[in-house]
Amino acid sequence: MPPILVFGANGQLGRELSARAAAAGSALSAIGRAEADITDELAVKSVINRISPALVINAAAFTQVDRAESAAREAFCANEAGPRILAAACAAAKLPLVHISTDYVFDGTKPTPYREDDPVSPLGDYGQSKAAGEQAVRAELTRHVILRTSWVYGVYGTNFLKTMIRLAADRDELRVVADQRGCPTGTADIADALLRIAPLLAAGEPLWGTYHFAGSGATTWHGFAVEIVEAQAKFTNRHPNVIPITTAEYPTPAKRPANSVLDSSRFAATFGFHAADWRERTWQVVSELLSSPGVSS
Numbered sequence: 001m002p003p004i005l006v007f008g009a010n011g012q013l014g015r016e017l018s019a020r021a022a023a024a025g026s027a028l029s030a031i032g033r034a035e036a037d038i039t040d041e042l043a044v045k046s047v048i049n050r051i052s053p054a055l056v057i058n059a060a061a062f063t064q065v066d067r068a069e070s071a072a073r074e075a076f077c078a079n080e081a082g083p084r085i086l087a088a089a090c091a092a093a094k095l096p097l098v099h100i101s102t103d104y105v106f107d108g109t110k111p112t113p114y115r116e117d118d119p120v121s122p123l124g125d126y127g128q129s130k131a132a133g134e135q136a137v138r139a140e141l142t143r144h145v146i147l148r149t150s151w152v153y154g155v156y157g158t159n160f161l162k163t164m165i166r167l168a169a170d171r172d173e174l175r176v177v178a179d180q181r182g183c184p185t186g187t188a189d190i191a192d193a194l195l196r197i198a199p200l201l202a203a204g205e206p207l208w209g210t211y212h213f214a215g216s217g218a219t220t221w222h223g224f225a226v227e228i229v230e231a232q233a234k235f236t237n238r239h240p241n242v243i244p245i246t247t248a249e250y251p252t253p254a255k256r257p258a259n260s261v262l263d264s265s266r267f268a269a270t271f272g273f274h275a276a277d278w279r280e281r282t283w284q285v286v287s288e289l290l291s292s293p294g295v296s297s
Contacts, residue, residue, distance in 0.1 A: 008060030012157030038082035108257020154187030178244035182260035
């Protein structure tokens with residue numbers, strides 16, 4: 001099979017994809033923004049023509065949720081215009097596209113896990129830009145998979161888990177929001193899922209559409225933090241107290257959905273794969289980070 005082409009090589013998912021593909025012996029070419037910004041139509045077409053991939057994965061995005069409130073134009077450029085350009089280029093080259101999206105397209109008012117056919121209603125500019133990106137992909141390209149995920153963390157890049165490890169090193173108390181629920185999802189699981197479905201999609205299996213893929217099980221940010229702190233204590237002997245607080249006690253520029261739990265059963269039924277339990281993956285990532293310093297540098 002020709003290589004998988006990944007845009008967003010330097011993000012936490014892009015780096016995980018490169019590592020997991022290398023370990024699995026899968027052919028993959030990862031392109032960073034400096035080589036081809038997804039908002040640059042000529043650069044995107046040039047890379048696709050040069051690499052002649054079997055499949056394109058868009059892991060490039062503006063992901064700074066709070067900054068999006070003051071940089072909406074930048075967010076929409078990366079999260080709507082970029083995916084539109086990628087999808088149009090894939091359509092012209094007769095290639096399938098996998099586009100990564102987010103739980104933040106929902107407003108969090110549903111009391112049960114969100115399914116793929118639930119109406120989107122994003123609360124802020126980040127979620128609105130990602131919802132617009134989904135629509136752009138659907139409009140430009142039939143042969144697409146939109147993969148919504150949530151609360152992403154791993155050994156690379158910047159994420160909640162790594163922030164908690166850093167804060168636990170020098171604070172005796174951590175105050176963490178306990179009234180927002182979601183599914184922490186490891187980049188290792190997302191990468192493995194993408195590598196699993198890529199050959200099927202490249203072969204033209206009619207499995208197109210929108211899927212949810214998130215870590216197994218749900219928790220709050222506070223529950224996630226408690227697990228991270230417990231895991232890191234094995235290596236650091238640091239035991240800060242993790243205090244539950246409300247969203248109102250931790251105001252942010254962007255409003256977050258109270259319920260971000262995604263129902264991933266459609267993906268599991270279609271592709272026969274599900275993510276690891278979030279607790280299991282949390283302990284694995286903490287162990288990898290703290291037993292091998294520099295792994296994420």
